Amino acid sequence: MTPLAREGGIALIVLALLLGAPALFSSPAFEDFIIRLSALALFASSLNLLVGASGMISFGHGMFYGFGAYAFALLMQRTALSLLPAFLLTLGLTALAALLVGGVCIRLKTIYFAFVTLAIQMLFYSVIISWESLTGGDQGLRGGIPRRVIAGLDINHQRHLYQVCALLLVVGLFAMRHITASPFGMTLRMIRDNEARAAFLGIPLWRPKLAVFVLAAVFAALGGVLASLFVSGAYPELADWPISGQAIFAVMLGGIESFLGPLAGSAILLALNDIFTRITEYHGLVQGGVILLFALGLRRGVLDFLRRDRARGEAASR
Amino acid sequence: MDLEALVACFGSLACVVTQTTSGLIVGLLLFLVAAGLTLIFGVLKIVNFAHGTFYMLGAYIAYSVLRASGSYGLAVLAAGAAMAVFGVAFERFLIARVYGGNVLMQLLICYAVVLIFDDLVKLVWGADFHAMGMPDAFQRAPIFIAGGVVPPFYAGLIAVSLCLAALLGLGLGVTRIGKIITAAADNPQMVSALGINTTALFALVFGLGGGLAGLAGALAAPVRSLSPGMGFSVLIESFIITVIGGMGSIAGALLAAIGIGLLRGFGTIGFPLFTDGLIYAAMILVLLLRPSGLFGREMV
Numbered sequence: 001m002t003p004l005a006r007e008g009g010i011a012l013i014v015l016a017l018l019l020g021a022p023a024l025f026s027s028p029a030f031e032d033f034i035i036r037l038s039a040l041a042l043f044a045s046s047l048n049l050l051v052g053a054s055g056m057i058s059f060g061h062g063m064f065y066g067f068g069a070y071a072f073a074l075l076m077q078r079t080a081l082s083l084l085p086a087f088l089l090t091l092g093l094t095a096l097a098a099l100l101v102g103g104v105c106i107r108l109k110t111i112y113f114a115f116v117t118l119a120i121q122m123l124f125y126s127v128i129i130s131w132e133s134l135t136g137g138d139q140g141l142r143g144g145i146p147r148r149v150i151a152g153l154d155i156n157h158q159r160h161l162y163q164v165c166a167l168l169l170v171v172g173l174f175a176m177r178h179i180t181a182s183p184f185g186m187t188l189r190m191i192r193d194n195e196a197r198a199a200f201l202g203i204p205l206w207r208p209k210l211a212v213f214v215l216a217a218v219f220a221a222l223g224g225v226l227a228s229l230f231v232s233g234a235y236p237e238l239a240d241w242p243i244s245g246q247a248i249f250a251v252m253l254g255g256i257e258s259f260l261g262p263l264a265g266s267a268i269l270l271a272l273n274d275i276f277t278r279i280t281e282y283h284g285l286v287q288g289g290v291i292l293l294f295a296l297g298l299r300r301g302v303l304d305f306l307r308r309d310r311a312r313g314e315a316a317s318r
Numbered sequence: 319m320d321l322e323a324l325v326a327c328f329g330s331l332a333c334v335v336t337q338t339t340s341g342l343i344v345g346l347l348l349f350l351v352a353a354g355l356t357l358i359f360g361v362l363k364i365v366n367f368a369h370g371t372f373y374m375l376g377a378y379i380a381y382s383v384l385r386a387s388g389s390y391g392l393a394v395l396a397a398g399a400a401m402a403v404f405g406v407a408f409e410r411f412l413i414a415r416v417y418g419g420n421v422l423m424q425l426l427i428c429y430a431v432v433l434i435f436d437d438l439v440k441l442v443w444g445a446d447f448h449a450m451g452m453p454d455a456f457q458r459a460p461i462f463i464a465g466g467v468v469p470p471f472y473a474g475l476i477a478v479s480l481c482l483a484a485l486l487g488l489g490l491g492v493t494r495i496g497k498i499i500t501a502a503a504d505n506p507q508m509v510s511a512l513g514i515n516t517t518a519l520f521a522l523v524f525g526l527g528g529g530l531a532g533l534a535g536a537l538a539a540p541v542r543s544l545s546p547g548m549g550f551s552v553l554i555e556s557f558i559i560t561v562i563g564g565m566g567s568i569a570g571a572l573l574a575a576i577g578i579g580l581l582r583g584f585g586t587i588g589f590p591l592f593t594d595g596l597i598y599a600a601m602i603l604v605l606l607l608r609p610s611g612l613f614g615r616e617m618v
Contacts, residue, residue, distance in 0.1 A: 057421060104606065111365065111421065112609045115561050119601040122554075126595030137591075241554075245429065252426045282441065288433030295426045296415055 003181065011174040018166040022159060031162040033274070037266055038169035039226040043243075044250035044262035045176050046219035051248075052256035053180045054212050055192030057110070059244055060117030063101070063124045064217035066239020067094050068224025070128065073141045073234035083150045090225055091218050098217030099210070106209045118241065125239050140235035145228065155229065165226055172222055177259055179215060188212055253294060255301025264303050324588030335466025337583040343472050343541070345579020346479035350534035352556035352563070352571045353486060354405075354527025360503035360566025361523045364413060365421065367428035369556065370549025371435045372401045372528045376535025377544050378443055381450050390453035390540075397536035398529045405528020406521045413524070414517075432549070439546040448544040456540070475537055482533065483572055490568065499523060503566055558597060562604045564614020573612065 022031065043065050050056040071093050075086040105116050128135045135141060153160040179185055187208050191198045199205055228234050237243070246269065247262075254265025272290060276283035298305040327333040351373050358366050376397040383393040412431065416423050456471040490496035502509045502519055510516040534552075542548065559578055563570025578597060585593035604611060 051422070104602075108605065108609050111565075112605060114421075116602060116605045119558070119561075119598045119605065123595055123598040123602065126592060126598060130591035130595060248422060249426060249429065252422050256420075256422075282437040284433035285437035285441075288430040288437070291426060291430035291433070292412075295423060295430065296412070299416075299419070299423070 004178065007177060008174065011170050015166065015170040018170070019163055022162070028158060031158055033270065034169075035158070035162055035165045035226070035230055037263075037270055038165035039223045039230060040246065040250060040270060041223075041263045041266040042169060042172045042226070043220050043223035044247045044254075044266050045173060045259075046216045046223065047244075047247045048251050048256060048259075048262045049176060049179065049212055049216040049219070051251055052261070053185060053192070054188040054209065056106075056209065056213070057114045058117040058216075059114045059241075059248070060119070060121030061216070061220055061247055062239060062241065062243035062245075063117075063121035064094055064098060064220035065224040065227070065243055065247075066121075066124065066128070066234075066236075067097055067217075068221025069228035069234040069238045070135060070141065070224075071221070072225045073145060073228045074134070076145045076147065077141065077143060082147055087225060091221055094221035095214050095218050098214040102210045102213035102217070106206055106213060118244070121239070121244060122241060125236060125241070128236050128239055135234075135236075138236055140237075141233045144232045148229070161229060164229075168222060168226065172219060173260075173263065176219060179212075180259060184208065184211070249291070251301070253291070253301055255304030255307075258301070258303035258307055261301045261303040265301060268302065320590065321588055324584065327584065327587050330465075332465030332467075333587075335463050335468065337587065338580065339466070339468050339472050339476070341580040341583025342576065343475050343479075343579070344582050345575040345577070346476060346483075347534050347538050348552065348556050348559055348578065349572050349575035350479060350482060350537070351531050351552055352559040352575055353483070353568055354530040355556055356560040356563065356566055356568060356571045357499070357523055358527045359560065361499060361506070362409075362413075362417075362520055364417075364424055365557075366413075366524075366527070367425055367553065368408065368431040368435075369527070369531055370551075370553030371432050372405060372531035372549070373535040373538075373552050374439065374544075374546070374549035375404065375435065376401045376532030377450075377539040377542070377548065378439055378448075378535075379532070380536030380539045381443075381448060381544055384450060384453065384539075388454075390455060393539075394533060394536040398533040401532025401535070402525040402529030404532075406525040408528070409521050409524035414520070436546045436549075443544075443546075445546060450539040450544065452540050471540060475541075478537065482530070483568075486530075487568060495522075555597070558601045560611075562601055562611055564611025567611065567613035570611055570613030 018034065043061075046064075047058065047061045050058050050061065068090055072086060072090040075081055075089060076083070079086070081089065101117075101120055105113055105120070108116050129138055131137075148155045150164065153164065155161040155164055180188075187198070187203060190201075191203070191205060191208060195205065224238065227238055231238075250265035250269050251262045252265065253268050254263065255261030258264075272287055273283070276286045280286060294302070300308070327337060351369060354372070355366060355369050358364055358369075379400050380390075380393040380397040383396045384390055387393070408431070412427055413424065416427060452471060456469070456474060458470055461468045461470060461473060490500055498509065498514055498519065499522075502514075502516060502523075506516055509519070535549075555578065556575075559571055559574040562577070563572070563574035578600075581596060581600070582593055585596055589596060608614075
């Protein structure tokens with residue numbers, strides 16, 4: 001069986017389990033968790049297309065998460081488009097924006113690439129804050145998202161939103177997995193590992209870099225659209241720097257070398273947040289302590305750690 | 319946007335004086351934070367995302383020392399000294415463990431430290447805003463320059479910060495240890511091969527950076543309100559300053575800090591909502607035209 005078919009099979013099984021879960025046990029808390037997880041995990045995994053698969057560390061990836069949320073909310077509130085066209089148009093607009101931003105940024109390397117992406121995100125955030133007539137300024141786009149119907153599902157119901165999110169999460173992750181495993185993904189990995197050698201082999205470096213920047217932005221916007229559906233609008237926080245930070249931490253906690261690392265990291269991050277906010281007022285203290293333990297104890301993401309541990313165990317038993 | 323107000327301000331000397339002084343104190347305080355940041359990056363190649371925490375702790379320590387002793391001078395010195403020690407400890411116990419590692423791992427550790435200390439400050443001093451109030455020595459009539467009002471504390475703050483900047487520049491350029499630090503920024507392996515203890519040197523640089531940030535926090539305390547998380551906006555702006563000035567360049571940081579301060583001073587009149595945007599735009603422009611910053615050297 002080809003890896004693609006095998007992973008497709010796994011994706012289908014997971015999707016079936018997720019969609020079937022509410023029939024077995026009805027837990028609004030679980031559904032709520034998966035809805036929030038889908039937005040963050042898609043976003044974090046898209047960041048890992050840049051960080052892990054291509055070695056391009058972006059501090060400003062949250063711009064496209066925010067862009068997706070705002071573009072979608074604006075299209076739904078200001079135009080008569082129904083949900084699906086608005087959704088597709090949002091992804092298209094994000095790709096266009098990413099083409100512009102990426103074209104400017106990919107000329108820079110390493111830490112300078114990280115800085116310029118952060119600066120552009122913060123410029124975008126400043127525009128959101130100051131362009132009150134369009135974006136509602138620091139109050140955000142309130143008033144909800146109308147016409148929340150897709151394929152007969154009324155996603156005003158949490159159950160239906162859950163189903164849509166689960167579907168998009170699995171399909172999105174599978175698509176990204178396919179991208180990293182494709183020859184295009186191999187090219188990116190070669191650029192990551194040795195840019196000079198890749199250039200000598202005749203690869204025009206800017207083309208795959210720009211392509212992955214745009215792809216990553218589109219998947220980030222997918223997460224942003226889900227977030228916008230979840231919060232019924234769009235708020236400046238969705239485009240502010242801590243959003244980029246959250247994705248970076250999800251990626252780092254889960255592991256940048258494992259494809260599912262960002263998903264695991266997102267789940268850990270959300271779960272930690274949920275638990276700590278419930279038990280203590282000082283959740284930053286506990287969360288910071290846990291992050292320190294992870295960072296200094298494992299020195300890599302959880303999944304990367306487990307994988308290497310297993311590899312070492314196999315090597316030892318041989 | 320309110321360009322008319324901006325033009326009107328440039329037309330009146332009083333307004334120019336007032337906005338320039340307020341811009342200068344913003345810029346010079348940021349310089350003190352940015353100088354440590356840029357020094358640490360220059361020598362250790364570490365972007366210290368926890369630098370704002372040093373500034374915040376400096377401000378709170380100065381607040382408590384002033385309350386206890388009544389002496390603002392003592393409060394400033396105590397904050398600087400405490401943060402120098404804190405900087406050394408932070409480098410030895412945390413940062414030293416991830417040298418040569420992924421920049422994101424450093425970011426993660428710094429973020430954890432920011433979270434922990436924001437909450438510790440909440441535990442010790444409470445979550446609400448504190449105002450230190452003007453120290454007694456500066457409670458006197460403002461100085462008038464060409465019709466512009468300059469509070470005496472502002473004048474003192476500008477003088478002290480400029481002295482610190484000069485001391486720092488002189489110390490790095492003339493003294494033996496300063497030359498070693500400059501050399502280590504260029505080539506740490508070579509410095510280490512020459513028999514200099516770079517481990518101690520790295521700790522020292524972190525201590526120096528921490529001390530400067532602590533001083534900045536203490537100097538800012540009388541004119542800023544104290545709250546957990548106050549370090550963050552300062553971190554972002556001093557970060558921008560180090561990037562614009564060139565990572566590792568003290569002179570660049572001073573120039574960029576004054577530039578950003580003035581942009582803030584006059585920007586609030588002309589573009590009240592978009593001052594931040596202007597600053598980010600300036601950073602993008604510099605990065606695109608000269609990625610290594612105004613005074614920075616090309617880094618591979």
